[in-house]
Amino acid sequence: MEKLQFEQIPDLFESIGNLFMEKKEELCEMDARLGDGDLGLTMSKGFAELPNLLREGVQDAGGDAGRLLMKAGMKMSSVVPSTMGFLMASGIMEGGKALKGRTEMDGAALAEYLAGFAAGVQKRGKCSIGQRTIYDSVKPAADAAKACVETNPEATAKEVAEAALEAAAKGVEATKDMVPVFGKAAVHAAKCSGIADQGAVAGYYKILGIRNYLSA
Amino acid sequence: MKKIINDPVSYVDDMLKGIYAAHADKVKYAEDDLRCYCIAEKKPGKVAIVTGGGTGHLPLFLGYVGEGLIDGCGVGGVFQSPSPEQIYNISKEVEAGAGVLYLYGNYTGDIMTFDMATDLCEMDDIPCKSIVGADDVNSHSDPGTRRGVAGIYFMYKAAGARAAEGGNLDEVLAAAQLAKDNTRTVGFALTPCVIPEVGHANFELGENEMAMGMGIHGEPGVWNGPLKTSAAIAAESMETLLKDMPVASGEEVALLINGLGATSVEELYILSNDVTEYLTARGIKVYKTIVGEYATSMEMAGASISICRLNDELKEYVDYPVNTPFICQK
Numbered sequence: 001m002e003k004l005q006f007e008q009i010p011d012l013f014e015s016i017g018n019l020f021m022e023k024k025e026e027l028c029e030m031d032a033r034l035g036d037g038d039l040g041l042t043m044s045k046g047f048a049e050l051p052n053l054l055r056e057g058v059q060d061a062g063g064d065a066g067r068l069l070m071k072a073g074m075k076m077s078s079v080v081p082s083t084m085g086f087l088m089a090s091g092i093m094e095g096g097k098a099l100k101g102r103t104e105m106d107g108a109a110l111a112e113y114l115a116g117f118a119a120g121v122q123k124r125g126k127c128s129i130g131q132r133t134i135y136d137s138v139k140p141a142a143d144a145a146k147a148c149v150e151t152n153p154e155a156t157a158k159e160v161a162e163a164a165l166e167a168a169a170k171g172v173e174a175t176k177d178m179v180p181v182f183g184k185a186a187v188h189a190a191k192c193s194g195i196a197d198q199g200a201v202a203g204y205y206k207i208l209g210i211r212n213y214l215s216a
Numbered sequence: 217m218k219k220i221i222n223d224p225v226s227y228v229d230d231m232l233k234g235i236y237a238a239h240a241d242k243v244k245y246a247e248d249d250l251r252c253y254c255i256a257e258k259k260p261g262k263v264a265i266v267t268g269g270g271t272g273h274l275p276l277f278l279g280y281v282g283e284g285l286i287d288g289c290g291v292g293g294v295f296q297s298p299s300p301e302q303i304y305n306i307s308k309e310v311e312a313g314a315g316v317l318y319l320y321g322n323y324t325g326d327i328m329t330f331d332m333a334t335d336l337c338e339m340d341d342i343p344c345k346s347i348v349g350a351d352d353v354n355s356h357s358d359p360g361t362r363r364g365v366a367g368i369y370f371m372y373k374a375a376g377a378r379a380a381e382g383g384n385l386d387e388v389l390a391a392a393q394l395a396k397d398n399t400r401t402v403g404f405a406l407t408p409c410v411i412p413e414v415g416h417a418n419f420e421l422g423e424n425e426m427a428m429g430m431g432i433h434g435e436p437g438v439w440n441g442p443l444k445t446s447a448a449i450a451a452e453s454m455e456t457l458l459k460d461m462p463v464a465s466g467e468e469v470a471l472l473i474n475g476l477g478a479t480s481v482e483e484l485y486i487l488s489n490d491v492t493e494y495l496t497a498r499g500i501k502v503y504k505t506i507v508g509e510y511a512t513s514m515e516m517a518g519a520s521i522s523i524c525r526l527n528d529e530l531k532e533y534v535d536y537p538v539n540t541p542f543i544c545q546k
Binding site for chain 1: 297299332
């Protein structure tokens, strides 16, 4: 797909929601080992509700993709009031901010959304690269998306998503060697070696959901 | 668990219904959401002050919504944060053309909530600034990491008075900051409390034991040991507090003796007497003494002692009249 129209945004996030429903058990199992054990639930619950929140907000947003995402992100945080839920919601809100005033999402706009998403996660979580978090997959993805658009300003949304996904996968891989700083994982640091961070995996799946929709 | 309730699940909302019914002239709720607690009438042109936090600490947080203090409060579940959407909806309701100050306790969940609400307000071009209460000396050596407890009352007083006097957003923030810089608290618990939906005590403490430095959610303190006398508790607490925030002989302070919920007012005055004697012996003048419940932990027994080091500006704020359903000072 070359670009996405305002009306298609709920469908895009439905694709992400469907993927998280599929990956629910897997994320829960990963999180049970090194986290609170509720990551799969948080992601599936939050992203299952998000398309509904977006559809409800379509009329109010008046064609503004940014406004639509900001409001829906806010409402999502009420659905999943936990650290990871807030991080995802903040990412979506900040990603929305980057799209303020836009009525469609082309390759360049997707890159801006991904950069906004990463910035939102960073701002809320006060995390940086190398600390074994979701940021370690979404930030490289945003950077790769930006590079893709810089190299080819005509890049389609699908091409940008593919570049982002590849970088996110590498980012997930890199977390296997990182020493955790946050949460329960930090307490069991030794056990983490060689295992990918579950938050980074969730960040990867979110981008995979986007890619899947744009490739369909 | 022995509580006057109907159902643990409806604990917060049943409480709120009671408050709205009793004080319909002073408070209301926004967006058809009981947990969006707002002052009944807003004053055009005044900076709006919004707070929020978990239930279980009355009169903190919602009890400070009223004249001379603050304008809105997001009400979370017991010991849980309100949602960003609730804070945003309250902000829209109480905002009166001069911006919004978020003033709340230094807890991770609340910080995320208010930061997200700030983003939302910015989208609507509502100017928004934040400051957190972090007065609990024993909670951390780093002042930026400390929890907010009863001393936040002096921040509400300062910001509330400055806003009522017509200060702009930066001036109201500066007033809150001034109170924050000059306020410290030391607290201790004698018995735990029970979260209704959990149904059992949140920690254990021996029959004749106390926990020095324990937080208002039962966060572990600096030591658990045999219960000391009021005078000994006062001395230890003041030593800790004054080491962190020296007050010179001849300086004046406001003293807040706060009960955690189950401790009698009689005991609070015994403690107040001992703290006052301790301070007076060191040449520190107690300009104002406030004794009662200001930040509780449901039925936890224990108390906290807050000191606000005063200058002329802070004296004016401390003396400013307030009128809320929970607190009245002429």
